[in-house]
Amino acid sequence: MSTFGLIFCLLPLFFGAAFPAFLAPITTDLSSKRYMLRIYLKAPPQPANLVLDLGASFSTLVYCSRSHDSSFGSTSCKARYDSPGPGCSSDSLAMPVTDGRNPGQLGVIPGFVFACGNRSLLKGLVKGAAGLAGLGRSNLSIPAQVSSFSSDNLVFALCLSGSPSAPGVAFFGSGGPYYFLPEIDLSKYLNYTPLLSNPAGSTVINYSNPSNEYFIGLTAINVNGKAVEFNQTLLSHGGTKLSTVTPYTTLHSTIYRALTEAFVNESAALNLTVTQPVKPFNVCYNAEEVMITRIGPAVPTVDFVLQDDDDDVIWRIFGWNSMVRIFRDGVDVYCLGFLDGGPNPKSTVVIGGHQMDDNLLQFDLESNRLGFSSSLLVHGTMCANFNFTTNNNLR
Template sequence: MDCSIPSSTHRSLSCNSPLCSALGSRACAKCFNAHSPDDCSSNPCILTPSNSVTHKSSTGTAIVEALALAVTDGRNPGQVKGFSEFLLSCSKKCLLKGLMKGVAGLAGLGRSNFSLSTQISTSFVSTRTFALCVSGSPSAPGVAFFGSAGPYYFLPQIDLSKTLNYTPLILNPGQPDYFINLTSIKVNGVSIQLNQTILAVDQHGFGGTTKLSTVTPYTTLHSNIYKAFTETFVNESTKLNLTLTNAMEPFNVCYNADEVLDTTVGPMVPTVDLVMNSDDVFWRIFGSNSMVRIARDGVDVWCLGFLDGEIKNMTAMIIIGGHQMENNLLQFDLEQQRLGFSSSVLAYKTSCSNFNFTTSSNLS
């Protein structure tokens, strides 16, 4: 968080406090050469915040701040409730470079005792469940629900919690991220040809896991998976009379926009199914999430929005990126260790920007 923004409610966390140690601090602000912990009693706890988009980091002071959030019944936001013991880290303003204009900080939602979702659940004594619905529009907000397993109503009064399918969340030792296990990928119902061991996950969470990452722009596949996937996608596209055109970086598979029909769920291209623990549990990706439109320099194309992660740089065999999450409701149920996913909410004639943000005075 950019702490140059004035606040009358925050206070620094002492560097010799148990909480500072629990946060993993390695230093104090003014006593790097202190001879005993007591020498740090009046100095702030120092952390190393990072920008997960640009992968840059810096040092910053750990502070305790007040946080206010609107309660909701799943239909409207209600009155604002707050708690005064929210832990966060200050950062230098330059660390926010690379983020959208107006952003004041980053909120961590991973598996941590100090993530935003965990702190909210603990403070309000609510279920350890949160849901994200990321907007596909830069001018219209999406919505996040904390401490609620539903309902989640979106205009025109559709409860998207009833559209969810579920798959287990996998604990990957030492990793704060969220992982699931895909067993196969289908394009227009056709399974891509893979050595099945590449997606196998053992009982300890090791192996061919799939990670969810809002800071990864586009779904990234291990090279062997990417090659088989794009070959199948191109083959299935020919059945829709789509012809490859020149690729546009960073993508490798593109089609002229005037050849691609439009539908309520995006451009008409082959569907992509991420198959989970059984053939009837799959996350269906329609054109709005599988394709990216590029119009520049006299070129107008739709490109397949999946990237080759090569081999050496992958932290998982598949990383599902932010573009594929847009206008999909995702529920992270940490009580039952499962992920709920809706597939594209456009199929229900709504969107993640269609939550009714009109405040209801009846909620408290």
């Protein structure tokens, strides 16, 4: 028996009735602001980077190997997709097991189903990516396939790193603990808001066909604790979506204008003066005028006020996640990292990657809720602080 197969056979012996949780590093492609999930494919395992797409129904490989895939292009395989593509492939996927503190040895999820892409898929991928990692609401997503193999706990968590060099991490099949240096269990700092299958009042998505994407109930936006004035009914048309393939949060034009106006007014009280904007942003400040703190540039806070069963909860966005530094061609500015999504967007608000950096997000599909930490910098850590030192006792 191969070593790879032996690892799979031994997993139940080491974990008993409780199957393991898995993890994977998440790196950031700085040029495109896309995130890459590092996993292992085939036997023996070979490392591969897949572009992380939170809302995708299934994972896609650019090239599928016919020699390894007995189900390549089969009718039964295609039938498992909502929209059959050029074919699909069953392959071995492996990730390190984890106790929430460290990665252990590789654990295998056999017969993992991928879609088979073609060269056209390359146009939407980061250079060097082997395909797309789908984490959406589907029985073919990575969380669902891992859960069906490893546990009854359909939950996963993402911690996207704001560091230009150190990776973040994804946890699959684990509701916690999530330990980050210096020995902080971030599962204890989560607030919760319901996950919505479809945005309330949506004219875009049919309720008989639930979306594979993740929506939350945004009820208001505050700047420095003061409500941003706009027509609140806009929030119920198209909803508020979470997206890892959208670099910066985009908002309906009406909401965007109200947010930026409120932000500029509150910034003036901090003696910050708007300067020449740098595309794609519209509100920028000279970097030399902006004070830096442990939670990023000292600028007004932006609060997303979210639904909760008992009361509203607040996802607070500090300068680290609200501002983007641009330093090029003699220009050195901090710009407000929100974009105008136009007057008729599919989703009224799309929360993008920059606003999710260094926040722990837990997608609990059993309880149908999103757990969110707000900025980890407040707790003295960040997503780059997961300890990737391998613990060989975890098998």
